[in-house]
Amino acid sequence: MNPARRLKSNQLTGILTALVFSCLALNALPARAGQPSRIAVIGGSLTEIIYALGEEDRMIARDSTSVYPEAAKDLPDVGYIRQLSPEGVLSVNPDLILALEGFGPPEAAKVISQAGIPVVVIPDGYESTSILAKIHATAKALGREQAGAELAEKVAADLAAAKAVASGRKDKRRVLFLLSVQGGRLMASGSQTHADGIIALAGGVNALSGFDGYKEVSHEAVIEAAPDLILRMRGGRDASSDAEVLAHPTIAATPAGKHGKVIGMDGLFILGYGPRTAQAARELSEALYKSSPASGD
Missing domain, CATH: 3.40.50.1980 (Nitrogenase molybdenum iron protein domain)
Structure with missing residues (x-):
């Protein structure tokens, strides 16, 4: 092969190789610069919301109530939401702990909250409106407010339809x-x-x-x-x-x-x-x- 042609071929191969490694490196980075990428989630409904938002790749651990979707069960289990061990939660080295209101026991919640890792507590409630508030709060913690608004709008329509059926029951x-x-x-x-x-x-x-x-x-x-x-x-x-x-x-x-x-x-x-x-x-x-x-x- 002509030396000049061989040089051009080698240069092209090098460029392609560099591009491949650049793409791999980009994929290895968090989805959004500055946003948490190692999230421990405490609360089954919060895990469902994260999956619905398409942000499950940022989860590294979950509590034992987080059993849906099925894929969530593959993540490390840090314990039951009401009976957590601080050591178990902190051992997965999260950069954010997303927890449903009422997680504990209180002594464990205090230790976790004082460990120097950001903890976002999501309010809970017994009204259908509390579901929408939970979605918005979770999306905000993930930096996905727009996606949260879209999900909340869909869920609100589903809830309205369910209420319409309920109101018609005699x-x-x-x-x-x-x-x-x-x-x-x-x-x-x-x-x-x-x-x-x-x-x-x-x-x-x-x-x-x-x-x-x-x-x-x-x-x-x-x-x-x-x-x-x-x-x-x-x-x-x-x-x-x-x-x-x-x-x-x-x-x-x-x-x-x-x-x-x-x-x-x-x-x-x-x-x-x-x-x-x-x-x-x-x-x-x-x-x-x-x-x-x-x-x-």
Whole structure:
């Protein structure tokens, strides 16, 4: 080969090689200069929002409630949102910790917040508007305000459609959310909970509304509440089967128990208050109103 031609060929090869390595280097950089690229996320709904925003590549760890989408399970698990170990969270070397309001315990939250790593706490709530606020706050923490606004607009439309369906339901049916029946004791939801909110969004009525939060309730209170449907959380700590729940003497004495009306739904899906909440409300509404309680379907 002509030496001059060989030189030009070698120069071209060198240029192409440099271009390839430049592209690889660019891909290895964070998506946005100055923005956090090693984010530890505490809160399943926050993880859902990050994936919906297309920013999952910036996540390096998640808590044990972050189980959707399935790909999130491949990330290191730093523990349960309410029972975190500061060492576990800090060991993944994040440059941002994105945490849902109420993470803890308080002592652990204090240590994490004082570790010198930025911590952004995202407010939570029981109203559908709190979902939109959560999306906006998460997007802002990631520097993706515009994408957050677009996602919030879509979710708001979904929620409005779900509310329209709920408002059209007649003869409102009563729902008892059972957190646990372990040991024969009944742990149920009152007002000011995500369970109470999703029941309302589905067009139902919370059968127990005389107290706030989750607590053990008396057998007499459950019978008096007369629920048409028992709603349970799948994947929780209570591994009781639906048959075992229906066999509980107190549940068996309710309209729901007499007609075998019990439904279990994924906990994050119905209680997470994230981008899928409108879908969860529609599915619960269909289960609640698809047939007459007397039909036993």
